[in-house]
Amino acid sequence: MKKTIFALFAVLILATSVQAVNTNTVSRVVAGNLSTVKQEARQTELTIAEQQKEIQQESATLKKSIAGKKKEFQTLKAQYEALLAEEKKLKDELAEQAHELKTIDGAIRTSAKQAGDYFNESLTTPDHPERLPVLEAILKPNIFPGMESIKQLLNLYLDEMYTGGEIVHKNSEFIAKDGQARNGETIRIGTFTTVFRTPDGELGFLRPDSGGGGLTAVAGKPGWMLSRTINDFFDGKSNLFPVDISNGAALQRLAQTQKSFTEWLAAGGILVWPILLVGLIAALIIIERFISLSRIRANSGKNMGRIIELVSGGKWSECREFCLQKSSFPTCRVINHTLKYAGTSKEILENAFQEGLLKELPLLERFLPTLNVLAAVAPLLGLLGTVTGMINTFQIITIYGTGDPRMMSGGISEALVTTQLGLAVAVPIMLLHHILDRRVDKIVGDMEEKGASIAVALMKKEPATEKGTVYGDAA
Amino acid sequence: MLHNLLEKWFFHIQNGGEIIIPIFLLSIIMWTLIFIKISFFLRVKKSENTAKYVGWQREIHSQYQQQRSSNAELNKKTLDSIQSAQQAKSMRYIRTIMVLAALAPLLGLLGTVTGMISTFDVIAISGTGNARALASGISEALITTQSGLIAAVPGMLFGSILYSRANKLSKRIEIFCIGLQHGTTSEE
Numbered sequence: 192m193k194k195t196i197f198a199l200f201a202v203l204i205l206a207t208s209v210q211a212v213n214t215n216t217v218s219r220v221v222a223g224n225l226s227t228v229k230q231e232a233r234q235t236e237l238t239i240a241e242q243q244k245e246i247q248q249e250s251a252t253l254k255k256s257i258a259g260k261k262k263e264f265q266t267l268k269a270q271y272e273a274l275l276a277e278e279k280k281l282k283d284e285l286a287e288q289a290h291e292l293k294t295i296d297g298a299i300r301t302s303a304k305q306a307g308d309y310f311n312e313s314l315t316t317p318d319h320p321e322r323l324p325v326l327e328a329i330l331k332p333n334i335f336p337g338m339e340s341i342k343q344l345l346n347l348y349l350d351e352m353y354t355g356g357e358i359v360h361k362n363s364e365f366i367a368k369d370g371q372a373r374n375g376e377t378i379r380i381g382t383f384t385t386v387f388r389t390p391d392g393e394l395g396f397l398r399p400d401s402g403g404g405g406l407t408a409v410a411g412k413p414g415w416m417l418s419r420t421i422n423d424f425f426d427g428k429s430n431l432f433p434v435d436i437s438n439g440a441a442l443q444r445l446a447q448t449q450k451s452f453t454e455w456l457a458a459g460g461i462l463v464w465p466i467l468l469v470g471l472i473a474a475l476i477i478i479e480r481f482i483s484l485s486r487i488r489a490n491s492g493k494n495m496g497r498i499i500e501l502v503s504g505g506k507w508s509e510c511r512e513f514c515l516q517k518s519s520f521p522t523c524r525v526i527n528h529t530l531k532y533a534g535t536s537k538e539i540l541e542n543a544f545q546e547g548l549l550k551e552l553p554l555l556e557r558f559l560p561t562l563n564v565l566a567a568v569a570p571l572l573g574l575l576g577t578v579t580g581m582i583n584t585f586q587i588i589t590i591y592g593t594g595d596p597r598m599m600s601g602g603i604s605e606a607l608v609t610t611q612l613g614l615a616v617a618v619p620i621m622l623l624h625h626i627l628d629r630r631v632d633k634i635v636g637d638m639e640e641k642g643a644s645i646a647v648a649l650m651k652k653e654p655a656t657e658k659g660t661v662y663g664d665a666a
Numbered sequence: 667m668l669h670n671l672l673e674k675w676f677f678h679i680q681n682g683g684e685i686i687i688p689i690f691l692l693s694i695i696m697w698t699l700i701f702i703k704i705s706f707f708l709r710v711k712k713s714e715n716t717a718k719y720v721g722w723q724r725e726i727h728s729q730y731q732q733q734r735s736s737n738a739e740l741n742k743k744t745l746d747s748i749q750s751a752q753q754a755k756s757m758r759y760i761r762t763i764m765v766l767a768a769l770a771p772l773l774g775l776l777g778t779v780t781g782m783i784s785t786f787d788v789i790a791i792s793g794t795g796n797a798r799a800l801a802s803g804i805s806e807a808l809i810t811t812q813s814g815l816i817a818a819v820p821g822m823l824f825g826s827i828l829y830s831r832a833n834k835l836s837k838r839i840e841i842f843c844i845g846l847q848h849g850t851t852s853e854e
Contacts, residue, residue: 537739570772596794604786607779614776618688618769625765636754643747647733650740 195235202228292335299336299344303329306344314385314399315354317363317406322347355382365397365406376425377406383434388425394418396435459608460583462576466569466609470616473565476558477623484630487521487555495641498526502648521551521634522641529645540649544642551638555631559624566620573613580606683806685777686813689770693817696766699759700824707831722752722835723842730846742847749843753836760828767821774814781807 202224307326310316316323325347329340359379365387367373375389377397385397385406394413397406413421413433423429456463494517501510507530514527528547532539584602591598679686713720726748733744785803792799 597790600786600789604783604790607783607786611776611779611783614772614779618772618776621765621769621772625762629762636750640747640751643743644733647740647744 195232199228199232296335299340300330303336303340303344306347310347310351311401312399313351314379314382314397314406315351316399318359318379319350319354322350351382357381363406365408366400367393368395368408368410378425378432380432380434383436384432386421386432388422394421455608456612458605459612460576460580460605462572462579462609463612466572466576466612466616469565469569469572470620473562473569473616473620476562476565477620477627480558480562480627484555484627484634487634494520494523495644498523498645499648502530502645521555522638525551525638525642526645529642529649537650540646544646548635548638548642552635555634559627559631562620562624562627566617566624569617569620570610570613573610573616576609576613577606580609681802681805681809683777683780683810685773685780685810689773689777689810689813689817692766692770692773693813693821696763696770696817696821699763699766700821700828703759703763703828704824707828707835710835722755722839726752726839726843727846745843745847749839752839756832756835756839760825760832763821763828764825767818767825770817770821771811771814774811774818777810777814778807781805781810 303326307323307330310322310326325343329336329344357379358381359377361377362374363377364372364374365377367389373389375387375393377385377387379385386394387397387406387408388394396409396413398409399405400407412418417433420429420431420433424432456467494513497513498510501513511527511530514523514530517523525544525547528550529540529544532543580602584599584606587602588599593599679690710720710722726745729748730741730745733748734741781803783803785800785807788796788799788803794800
């Protein structure tokens with residue numbers, strides 16, 4: 192456009208210069224040129240206008256397309272955002288459901304594990320070995336246990352409930368107390384107790400192995416009362432059967448608490464021996480006393496009649512012989528001793544009687560004070576043993592602290608054994624001492640009474656004393 | 667009431683372990699002796715209130731009349747022997763009752779120690795977690811002590827009461843004998 196205008200101006204300048212040269216011709220030429228130029232200019236203007244119009248049109252269409260594109264962009268963006276939101280929502284949902292799934296998985300596995308623990312401890316498992324593979328399958332890692340597994344687990348429990356109501360009597364194999372596999376009769380009462388009886392009559396309780404595959408005998412024997420009941424049940428004689436509702440814990444305790452007597456003694460430490468010695472000495476004394484006192488008869492009333500008869504008859508030597516015969520009565524011995532002095536004065540007779548009594552008394556009362564002392568000493572020794580044991584226990588505590596009550600209580604239990612033993616020794620000693628003491632009292636009382644009556648009888652003879660001695664000498 | 671009491675007793679005997687049995691026997695023997703003694707004293711008292719001559723007085727008197735002689739010193743001796751026999755009769759069983767009453771708490775203590783041993787054995791095996799296992803030993807321990815004391819306290823009480831009664835009776839016997847002696851000597 193500028194070019195055209197520039198050309199136009201050049202032509203104009205040229206034209207003016209030409210004019211200067213030849214105005215006429217030039218003017219003509221110019222006129223002609225001018226018209227052409229005008230024409231051209233008009234044409235140019237037209238084209239320009241045309242082009243302008245075109246350009247305007249083009250710009251309009253372009254603007255229009257831009258607007259369209261913008262609109263399209265907006266819609267697409269909205270769409271994208273909507274999709275993003277949806278994605279986020281779905282992701283959340285997914286996460287939530289995955290968590291739920293994990294919880295379910297965990298719950299199933301936990302209960303399967305619990306079931307495993309339970310069935311390993313259950314007495315019914317050895318009869319149903321198919322249970323364990325099922326449980327193992329459920330517990331396999333990296334596999335989601337589905338509805339099927341839940342059903343299987345439920346069935347296992349239902350099965351257990353059913354077998355819990357059974358009483359099964361059969362022959363089966365188990366591991367005996369010596370660790371060897373044995374065959375024998377077994378009876379299982381539900382899920383509570385299993386008892387075995389070997390062909391040689393050995394009885395015992397069974398516990399499942401730690402693996403749950405078999406049965407093992409519990410160490411320790413049932414007592415004879417229990418054995419009789421169990422045997423009767425095996426033979427079908429009775430309907431009674433001991434059941435351990437603690438599911439084995441009591442059986443284990445039974446086995447553990449069955450301490451033998453020697454073990455019990457050994458637990459008491461060194462002071463058990465003096466207590467036992469005291470008990471032994473006391474037992475020997477008591478036996479000796481009982482034997483010797485049972486030989487001595489206390490009630491000499493029957494003999495007394497005869498003796499007094501003889502004495503009042505003045506038959507001294509006969510009477511003495513009779514007394515010698517009946518020398519198992521201490522009373523008769525005392526009388527015999529008194530009769531040696533028959534016919535002497537009252538004081539001498541009295542003294543003779545007292546002497547005879549004093550001679551007899553130590554024989555009767557022998558060892559009884561010792562017995563009393565032993566009865567007093569035994570609990571003291573026991574207490575001493577307990578204190579010693581307690582000191583040991585506390586020394587253990589100073590080393591290990593009080594963290595483990597088992598360690599301390601074992602020591603305390605041992606410590607108490609001596610007190611127990613001391614009391615167990617002392618009580619019978621005291622009782623028997625009292626019995627012996629009473630017996631001695633009775634004999635002494637009898638002697639005193641009879642001695643007094645014989646003295647009376649002798650003194651009654653007093654007026655005839657001289658004659659009596661004469662008779663005696665003559666006889 | 668009685669039924670409940672019996673039930674309680676059986677419960678105790680069941681839970682008290684082996685030691686409860688000797689305690690039970692001991693208390694039965696002790697109570698039998700106590701009743702024998704009480705009825706003896708009651709009879710004495712009753713006859714003292716009603717009759718002119720009480721049983722023991724008549725006994726002493728008749729024995730004395732049988733054995734007496736002219737010698738005064740002899741008579742004294744005779745009377746002494748009769749008196750000591752009567753006194754022994756009034757004192758009979760009382761020492762036994764007291765010994766049994768003294769033995770009962772010892773047996774209770776023995777049961778306590780036994781129960782404690784079993785308790786500590788349980789602790790040694792299962793720790794302090796299992797309270798139920800501990801409880802049986804403790805209840806054995808306490809029930810035996812309780813039973814021992816229950817047996818001992820009335821035994822001691824009755825023992826001392828009966829002892830003082832017997833003491834008084836023997837004093838009366840002594841006084842009676844002295845009186846008898848005086849009476850007879852003054853007669854002569």
